[in-house]
Amino acid sequence: MSSALVFAWSGVLLFGLGLFGFIAHRHLLRRLLAFNIMGSGSFLVLIGLAQDGRGVDHVPHAMVITGIVVAVASTALALVVFRRWYRASGRTDLPEDT
């Protein structure tokens, strides 16, 4: 069992946990956090599996950076919408979800 696998498995675990959080929580902020955990999981998988026996692959690293930027942008957008939603409705979760 290589270290790469550890990273990847941690990533998988994070993804699973994030998914669970995403399902289990109603609070939108928590769901966003869960989403970010899932994102981190994905990135870890990317990074972890990039290291096979032939050396370091930098392409996934670049992909992860792009992914992070996208995730940041998405999270920011989600936060903006969430805050607007909260301001308009006073709710932290979505209607019909409870």
Add this chain to the structure above:
Amino acid sequence: MIGLWSVPLLFALPLALGILSLLVTPAWRPRLIFVGLPLLAVASFDVLARLVVEGPRIYELGGWQAPLGINLVVDGLAVGMILMTTLVASLCALYARVYLRDYPPSSSFFWPLLWLLWAGMNGIWLAEDIFNLYVGLEVMGLAAVGMVALRATPQALAAAMRYLLAALLGSLAYLLGVALLYATYGTLSMAGLHEAAAPNVTTHVALALIILGLLLKTALFPLHAWLPPAHGGALTPVSALLSALVIKASFYILMRIWLVLGPEVTPIFTAQVLGVLGAGAVFYGGWMAWRQHHLKQLVAYSTVAQIGYLFLFFPLVTGTGPEAARLAWDGTLMMLVAHALAKAALFLSAGNLILAVGSTQISHLVGISRFRPMSLFSFGLAGVSLMGLPPSGGFTGKWLLLHSAILSGQWWWLIVLFLGGLLSAAYIFKVFRMSFREGPQIDRSVTPPLTLDVTALILASAAILIGLTAHLPLFWLRLGSAFGAG
């Protein structure tokens, strides 16, 4: 490939226009379309002309070849989608220019969002790189979410939030799938994947992730829940754009990846599951559409139903003979294009009707046929295509799918097509029945500006015409695909 300016322009131009429209004053934002639309139209048709004359090609961005750099694929399918986007988005833009006049200035942010959405979609149509597709999906998805949220009412915000969550979840699943595929094959290029793909656990799990991610974004039943509030509650041109184009993008990616991975990797069982979900969408969406009391909700659920037809592609193309597969390809694309045109028309004309009666309630449409025949006529023409009645693109698509289903011996899809058509007739005619009922003798309805009616009518007519002249678009769409030879 030298001199293919039009290809990068397809996404660069909308990007530039998006930035530009952010910089100018709100009043100037709509006017940018008079620059943008002709240019984009020229670029689209140039791409088409080159495709027809010179055949499909690969565009190597940055001069780097596939596994290292990012390539763009300029084949029939991509160009077909680009043309569809140009047509529908242009008309929606023209519609929006007039429609948004009555809305507060904040709605002028529609324009940068529109251009970025357009850029994202064109990026997706052209993409040959599965990670690039992820970024493209995000561009398009966030723009779409922004458009849904544009009204900033609580309903709009909730719908946008729900949409955003779904989009994010889908994107992540897709990304993880991409990660696994990359880890397995060391390439992100579709061409590379096509050559290397082999059936193993990693590939299948990756495929599952990709499928599910894209299903969520395509809003296939039962993952469609975000769609009706988002599409039904948005501004009319936004609804039209989202229903007509945006959901098609994720389906398009799924379709491409499915074909890229090839019959050895894509399991028949999964294909059937997708077909069954499609059938469920047709039934459930139709039923729900029929139950709606609000016009745009009805149209939105109709989208849920119509998406189902597209997913018959997978069972019909997987493990079937070449002829059946070709027909399934033709049929699905015909359905896709026809639905794009018809649904845009349906939303726009529904918007006109709502504008006319000042209410979204279907029951308030009583007697409207007398006063607003034109809006209703567009609605009807688009409805014809959705019901799959001839002569229309919807019919031609249905015909091809039926053909394929019979040829491949999967008769059970016939039932879906049969009942689906009847269900759509039920909800379309629900609107008509109301409008034909004799109501007040005095015209109290508002007359929408002519542009609104005309754009809807053009789209609806296009949905009809494409059915009559289907062989040409279908021929183009096959260029460069596995079905091109037939």
Add this chain to the structure above:
Amino acid sequence: MTWNALILFGVLATSLVASAVIFLLAESRHTTRSVFNLAAAVLKLLLVGWIVWGVYQNIDYEFRFTIIEGVDFILRADALGMMFVGLSSLLWLFTTIYAIGYLEKAPNRSRFFGFFSLCVASTVGIALAGNLFTFLLFYELLTLSTYPLVVHRGTRESLRAGQVYLYYTLGGGALLLFGVVALHVLVGDTEFVPGGVLSGLDPSLHPLLIGIFLMMIIGLGVKAALFPLHAWLPMAMVAPAPVSALLHAVAVVKAGAFGIARLVYDVYGIEFAFSLGLLGPLAVAASITIIYGSLRALAQDDLKKRLAFSTVSQVSYIILGISLFGPVGTLGGLVHLLHQGLMKITLFFCAGNYAETLGVHKISELDGAGQRMPATSVAFTLGAFGMIGIPPMAGFISKWYLGIGALEAGMNWVLGVLILSSLLNAAYFLPILYRIWFRRRERLWCEGKVLGRFETSGWLLLPTLATAAFALIAGVLAGMPFSPLYWADLIVSREYLP
């Protein structure tokens, strides 16, 4: 694209263009609309006359373009199609005249005439369709264009009727679509060829072909109001009289019957259909419909409803004729396609005249109408006699040929059906005539408006008398060249001796 193809397309285009222009005209431009409508109808009639002459001389008229690979849009003028085209364009002219009078001062005329023209365009398209695909295309278009006409009044009742109409026709259309696609899978583009295209198929496919036939007959039978698929027809009579007239005489039910004719003659081929054993059951179905429709008609008091059930019964004569193997039976069925159209449109015109002029809808209120409206009543009488099959009306010619045809086909029992049906027809038509002519009116007519110097508006009276005259002439002068019988004979000679 040759001139001949263009002329053929012109026949279709006259009503399509008329429809488009009418839709765009403002509601208030009544005169323009009427002029345009009539001009289009006359022009179409002239074109049809031209083509009829050409077809008579064996000139080929064909217009085609490819829709998708292997599926063409084909318009082609053959004798069978031209018969239907001739009927529809002739009756379109009359119905248009009638409708202009009937809808005077009514709302929604733009919509009405627009869809009206569209309806005729689709009927003509059905007639000219050169393959199953094109047929299907116009068949569905017909459904769509008639719906607004059926619900035209916008009352609850008419909306309900429209809904039922849709249930039936769309369902039928979907079944038909399946059949068409299935045949397409089997033999490719199913062009209409005398003698059919299926007989060469492998015998192992025969059960499948039977299934497809059944499915398509159901699909077509809905429009042709075959029992038990007829329920929409009596309901649809809530539509305005010209619509009922068109629906019953030309457009919808005829489209179904014509489709069955195409299916049997030009797709399956009558001999092949016969060898598959399809014709007997079809004849039985038609016979049941004939008797059932007549029996139901007996019990109706609403004039239009009685006429509607009568249509149910009469249209099946056509189907019966088609299902009789042999030239004479075919002749009887085809000629009835025209005859029934002429007679039934007359009857509906008359019913409309009574309703419009006297405000009478029920048979029990028709007492003495003959004195008040003699011309209309004479027309009604002629139509009714024709329906019963009393010579020398057109209906007799059909019945005679059907009878002989049945005997030649060895189906003697059909004769019994014909006789029984004639008796029943008499039983439901003669009492009406009795009331019209021999009963005295007890009360005053509640006439709302003065409708010109004749017994009713000239717009209403002229088409009524014209169609009645045609129905009479078609019978009396059946032996003349270019009479319906003559033309049907031409079709049969081309159909049976390819």
Add this chain to the structure above:
Amino acid sequence: MSGLVGTTALILAPGVPLALGVLWGFPRLRRHIGPIAPWAAIPALLLALFGIPGETVELSWLLFGGYLGLTDTTRVFLFFTALIWFAAGIHGRGHLAEGDHCERFCVFWLFTLAGNIGLIVALDVALFYTSFALMTFAAYGLIVHDQNEIAQRAGRVYLVLAVLGEALILMGLLLAARATAAPLLPMLAELPQAIAGAPERDLIIASLWLGFGVKAGLPLLHFSLPLAYGAAPVPVAAALAGAMIKAGLLGWLVTLPLGFVGLQHWGTIIILTGLFAAFAAALIGVNQKQPRVVLAYSSISQMGLISVGIGAWMVAPELGPLLAVAITVFALHHSLAKAALFLGTEVVRHRTRRPALWLWVGLGIPALALAGLMPSGLVAKASLKYGLLANAPVPEAWSYLPLLLGLAAIGTTALMARHLWLLRLEAGRDEAQPTAWHGWALITAATVLGILLLPLWGIEVPWMAAAGGLIDALWPVAAGLVLAAFAWRWLRPLPIPPADALMLLTPLPGLALRAGQALGVTGPAVRRGLRHLEAKALDRYRRADHRLGRFTEQLWRRDASLLFALLLAVVALIGIRIA
């Protein structure tokens, strides 16, 4: 008369009344047509008198192609038909030119006449049937002309039976035509041969016999006769009884396969039916209270006798030529006499200044002729008997026929006596209508002339037989008169309604209507039932639908991510399993 003239006459005979009928459609001409109408039968009469049998006209444009022409038999029929129509027309000038609904009466008159003439001169089946139908249906308008309760009932019964008859005839003709060489353009002359050889021979014979029997008053199909004769205006009744009833006979003569072997059973049936009609009608007739109804039963009875002749022809084809003449003669004699009697009923009712004696003589002659005493009746009956007893191998039972015919003559005598008696009771009640006289006078003169001349014309019958016939004829008349006197003195008529057994059959037409209603009821009943269920279920359904809709929507919305995970797990695990 030949060539163009003959052709023209053939067309004009039915064409003139038809054309007049069509011209009637123009309101401006209507006034002028009424006075001409009585004369519309003249072309036919001229044709009958001067036409040459064998000449034909082809009208290819008509129906399937029409042929007109005369034969020896139809010439006689045309003669008395035209004559009777003419006389009746003269008699009924009042109806035709003035009075209530005279215009309507006029047009029906013309069309009935045209049909009646047309069917006689038609040579092809289609035209024959067309004319027959025209006559049948136009006559309805004449029968119900008075529009009272009785007339309406008569009309209804007439119409039902007529339609039934038409249908039967159509069936028979269709079947027969099928057996001819050219089924689409069959000639009447080909029919008998074709029928004799047709596989459905018996069915054809039955339908034609019964179909024409409606007109010819076959038992149980005869109901319309007493009703219609009693209810219709007198000239109409005369035309019905004199001319149109013979159309049925002509139908038998031209279509039935007379003279072909192997039809003995049909002959026997027809003979027996005829005899039954002859006696039963007489028995019922003498109990009637209306002169015209009595005459109607007399017609039925007489037609029964003619039926015997037809039946005999079928049993013994060799007798054909003799029987043909006998039947024709009988028809002529009966028609004229009956028409005279009918027209007389109207005349008698009117108070007149003319000597009553002449009137009664005029009335008595046809009555006696019918009873078989006058020369014409003598010849007619004798020729029939002679024909029956000619040297031919006939069945044993035929030896009773003369006796039976004699007995029938008793009945006829009694009927005539009853008729005259009833007339006497009615005489002189109404105002005179001078025109009526002319018609009656005309037909009576013709009858008398016929009575006297017929023996000269019917040369086929040996005088010896006729002389023997006189004796044969005398005893029944005497017996009849005695019987009548006896009855007048001691018997009261039984209460038999004019259309005797009709009430047994009245439910039949209603039955069809009810069947229709029943069918109609099933649909709505089912629908009502369904709607009832629907109404009950609808509410529940709506609520359920609402709940279900909300439930599902909520499920998809709330648990979208859960579903996502579920599907992801499923698809991934499937993928793993497959891999």
Add this chain to the structure above:
Amino acid sequence: MSLRIVSAALLCLAVTGALAWAVLDRPLPEENLPERVAAAMPESGVDHPVTAVLLNFRSYDTLLEIAVLLLAVVVALALREAQPDRPEQMGLENPLLRAVMAWLLPLILIVAGFLLWAGSYQPGGAFQAGSVLAAAGVLLRLAGVTTAWLDNATLMRAGLALGLLTFLGVGLLVMIPGVPFLTYPLEYAGTLILLIELTLTLSIGLTLISLFRLTPPYADDPDEAREQQGKTP
């Protein structure tokens, strides 16, 4: 624990298991992309492979990624305009913080500059530098330092757009010799990438700051907002 949670947990477990299996079972790729990257490094114009991938080999991704960032701001701007916030009451009047800020700010800017510059040969680059810049902005904001140019909408938007516009412009301009989009000429590659990175850093920083500023203040009372909304449904 509801059934929902249990099933969610089980499903997530299954998904995790499947993923773990997929990771474990992964075959090694035949394609050796690192080799290709290494081979192409000399032509990339930079020394660090990640930067080379980001801004040269896969620069198109980066272009779109910047578009995503811009999108978030556009939406935030739109929502801000549709649902106006009250004048901001943000920032702590804390002199200590201000004092620290005065020290910290130059340092942060230097760090950002270093990160940007380092990107060409070691880990670092535009995004990292931009994030640091943004942190400075956030700190300033928290410290209550009002900066006029940050509130100038036009200037702000120009700054936001600068990075993407430059990127696009470079991508299109290099096409003039007849090469595909974003094909840098070898001799100018390093410079162009640096130029792009520079503008990107600025734009990314501004973007993140804008996103922070455009969110409605937490203090806004939802009830009041709801009431406002209630009036205009």
